Amino acid sequence: MNVRDIKDRFGIVGENPQLNHAVLTAMQIAPIPLPVLVVGESGTGKEFFPQIIHMLSDRKHKPYVAVNCGAIPEGTIDSELFGHEKGSFTGAVNSRKGYFEEANGGTIFLDEIGELPLQTQVKLLRVLEKGEYMRVGSSVVQTTDVRIVAATNVNLESAVQNGKFREDLYYRLNGVMIRVPALRDRRDDIPALMRRFISNFASKARVPEVSLTPEAYEMMKDYEWPGNVRQLKHTAEQITVLAKSRVLDIDEAHNFVPTTTIRNNQIISVDNQQKGQHFENEREILYKVLFDMRTDMQDLKKLVIELLSHVPGGTLSSEAEQTVQRLYAGQLPTTAVAAHHTDVHAADTPSVVYDTPNIIKPAMRESGGGVHISPTDYLEKDAQNIDERMDLGDYEKQLIESVLAKHHGRRQPAADELGYGVRTLFRKMKKYGIDAKKIKE
Numbered sequence: 001m002n003v004r005d006i007k008d009r010f011g012i013v014g015e016n017p018q019l020n021h022a023v024l025t026a027m028q029i030a031p032i033p034l035p036v037l038v039v040g041e042s043g044t045g046k047e048f049f050p051q052i053i054h055m056l057s058d059r060k061h062k063p064y065v066a067v068n069c070g071a072i073p074e075g076t077i078d079s080e081l082f083g084h085e086k087g088s089f090t091g092a093v094n095s096r097k098g099y100f101e102e103a104n105g106g107t108i109f110l111d112e113i114g115e116l117p118l119q120t121q122v123k124l125l126r127v128l129e130k131g132e133y134m135r136v137g138s139s140v141v142q143t144t145d146v147r148i149v150a151a152t153n154v155n156l157e158s159a160v161q162n163g164k165f166r167e168d169l170y171y172r173l174n175g176v177m178i179r180v181p182a183l184r185d186r187r188d189d190i191p192a193l194m195r196r197f198i199s200n201f202a203s204k205a206r207v208p209e210v211s212l213t214p215e216a217y218e219m220m221k222d223y224e225w226p227g228n229v230r231q232l233k234h235t236a237e238q239i240t241v242l243a244k245s246r247v248l249d250i251d252e253a254h255n256f257v258p259t260t261t262i263r264n265n266q267i268i269s270v271d272n273q274q275k276g277q278h279f280e281n282e283r284e285i286l287y288k289v290l291f292d293m294r295t296d297m298q299d300l301k302k303l304v305i306e307l308l309s310h311v312p313g314g315t316l317s318s319e320a321e322q323t324v325q326r327l328y329a330g331q332l333p334t335t336a337v338a339a340h341h342t343d344v345h346a347a348d349t350p351s352v353v354y355d356t357p358n359i360i361k362p363a364m365r366e367s368g369g370g371v372h373i374s375p376t377d378y379l380e381k382d383a384q385n386i387d388e389r390m391d392l393g394d395y396e397k398q399l400i401e402s403v404l405a406k407h408h409g410r411r412q413p414a415a416d417e418l419g420y421g422v423r424t425l426f427r428k429m430k431k432y433g434i435d436a437k438k439i440k441e
Contacts, residue, residue, distance in 0.1 A: 088137020
């Protein structure tokens with residue numbers, strides 16, 4: 001039995017190398033009696049892997065028990081896992097077997113293992129090391145022979161460092177680790193997954209299937225899917241039931257994909273339409289910030305030159321002259337110029353203090369005993385720097401052209417480096433009149 005056969009049997013869709021490696025690892029470890037730790041984000045399909053391990057092991061004819069540790073209250077988790085004796089606590093009217101006793105000889109899947117209380121972790125460690133446990137309210141040691149497969153969507157190493165998970169238990173569980181990739185790490189599988197989910201739900205709901213246009217699929221691939229395959233499945237079900245047309249285009253697809261995204265484990269919601277602005281990603285926001293900073297610098301230059309132009313008689317005192325010379329040399333912030341109101345009319349002195357050092361180098365010419373400032377000369381000399389206002393789109397166009405040139409006009413690697421979807425890159429190239437063929441040549 002190969003990887004494709006296993007995926008077909010369990011309904012696992014996708015050809016991503018990371019996914020195939022995870023399935024292959026489960027197949028290889030299945031006959032070996034080692035504990036297995038399955039890690040991955042919530043909704044990635046971690047529950048398939050303990051089933052694969054159990055089915056391909058010599059325990060396949062014995063019980064398979066799946067336990068969601070995060071769904072069991074802390075006060076009853078010991079009773080659920082290890083059982084209890086009659087009268088051991090209020091409400092214990094009868095003796096009861098625990099999951100470890102029920103799964104004896106087979107496989108037990110402990111999902112959300114990171115949610116176990118520390119006291120229960122100690123008892124689980126004893127099961128892993130010696131196969132022994134005691135029912136709640138009993139002093140009789142019982143034994144069990146189970147294969148333990150655990151799964152978690154939290155970083156257990158960080159939990160160990162924070163004192164929320166036992167280090168010895170972590171290493172005992174981590175006999176073999178299987179990493180299940182997030183959906184955003186296997187975007188090329190999204191169309192196949194979407195078609196499978198739509199087909200299955202349309203058959204169940206007895207409605208015609210919905211097909212998506214290539215542009216709609218590209219939009220789906222651009223989205224981050226913080227809920228992974230589980231969220232994609234729910235979206236497919238919504239599309240099957242609520243889509244106005246049996247062919248979903250990109251405009252209608254926006255009704256089913258949220259406007260939130262996830263970056264570095266932080267969910268970000270961008271809704272700038274109320275402000276009259278729209279930024280498609282962080283890069284464009286950075287362009288805007290840099291552009292605004294450049295504009296502020298130029299405005300500050302004009303303010304300082306205008307301030308100096310109000311010197312009575314056009315001549316500065318020796319003290320003010322030294323100040324301007326130091327400003328020219330970059331030794332003083334522009335605040336110092338505003339502070340010299342001895343030579344500047346008080347009414348023209350700005351009330352706002354600017355603290356940006358070395359931002360101007362005014363044109364100066366010596367005459368007599370002072371320094372004469374010619375704002376006109378300065379403005380003419382630096383007119384190009386002051387009046388030049390490169391549009392935000394120019395920055396983005398230059399960036400796209402440079403990245404396309406780097407990849408010899410190939411859109412897919414260029415889009416990956418820019419952080420765009422291929423469809424988004426194509427739209428921007430059309431907007432800015434960029435010809436990939438010319439860049440390639």
